[in-house]
Amino acid sequence: ELTQPSDRRIYAIAYAMQDLGWSVEKVHGYTNIDTWFLSKLRRMISINNMLENLDNVKALNGTLLLQAKKSGFSDAQIASRLSSKEEIDEIQIRHIRKDMGIIPRIKQIDTMAGEAPAQTNYLYMTYNGDEDDTLPFDEPAKMVLGSGTYRIGSSVEFDWCSVSAIRTLRKNGHKAIMVNYNPETVSTDYDEC
Numbered sequence: 500e501l502t503q504p505s506d507r508r509i510y511a512i513a514y515a516m517q518d519l520g521w522s523v524e525k526v527h528g529y530t531n532i533d534t535w536f537l538s539k540l541r542r543m544i545s546i547n548n549m550l551e552n553l554d555n556v557k558a559l560n561g562t563l564l565l566q567a568k569k570s571g572f573s574d575a576q577i578a579s580r581l582s583s584k585e586e587i588d589e590i591q592i593r594h595i596r597k598d599m600g601i602i603p604r605i606k607q608i609d610t611m612a613g614e615a616p617a618q619t620n621y622l623y624m625t626y627n628g629d630e631d632d633t634l635p636f637d638e639p640a641k642m643v644l645g646s647g648t649y650r651i652g653s654s655v656e657f658d659w660c661s662v663s664a665i666r667t668l669r670k671n672g673h674k675a676i677m678v679n680y681n682p683e684t685v686s687t688d689y690d691e692c
Contacts, residue, residue: 501529512537517544543570550580556587561599568601568626604628636676641668645679 500511512530515521523537530537546567553559559581567577574596575589582588596602606628608621622633643664646657661677668675 501526512540513544516541517547539570543572546570546572547580550577551583553581553584555585556581556591556595559595561601564596564599565601565626568596568603601626605631605633607632636674638674640674640676642676642678643668645677 500507501515508530512526512532515526515529516523523534523541526532526537527534546563549563550559550567550572553563559577564577573589574592578587578589578592581592603624603626605622606625607617608619608623609617610619610621611617643661645661661679665675665677
């Protein structure tokens with residue numbers, strides 16, 4: 500499964516690295532996947548192992564928790580790595596994380612590639628930042644959740660629903676915010692969201 504691209508290949512790579520102890524270079528030799536990406540996977544496996552090897556939740560320090568969040572671990576995933584030793588859930592991890600001051604930051608996507616100041620409303624949240632790029636809203640707003648990932652056979656109608664909801668809210672005098680992780684939609688056009 501390593502040599503042929505498929506939807507199961509990532510699991511074969513994880514197995515090779517986690518269970519067989521293969522190096523990034525060895526996996527690269529079989530997959531030809533850039534070592535930069537494989538190094539990121541290796542880092543996630545290392546963090547996973549560190550979390551699983553903790554004696555209890557009190558051993559979870561801010562550095563490891565921040566690195567886990569920067570690597571994409573959800574609070575639920577972190578809790579599941581610790582739950583074999585004691586009863587803990589994602590809500591408890593969230594409280595611990597917030598008490599440690601580990602919160603995501605709001606960053607602005609630079610649509611001008613640094614060539615000119617970008618004043619867009621394309622924002623994302625990340626744990627890989629030290630400060631917010633934008634200020635919180637100073638007035639109440641309504642949030643519309645976008646349809647996210649599209650599949651063949653279902654796309655336009657969900658995008659139409661999101662855009663219609665935003666337009667209706669604005670027409671009725673409400674400030675509206677679109678939350679959607681699919682950038683290839685009308686609902687994430689600069690003029691719409």
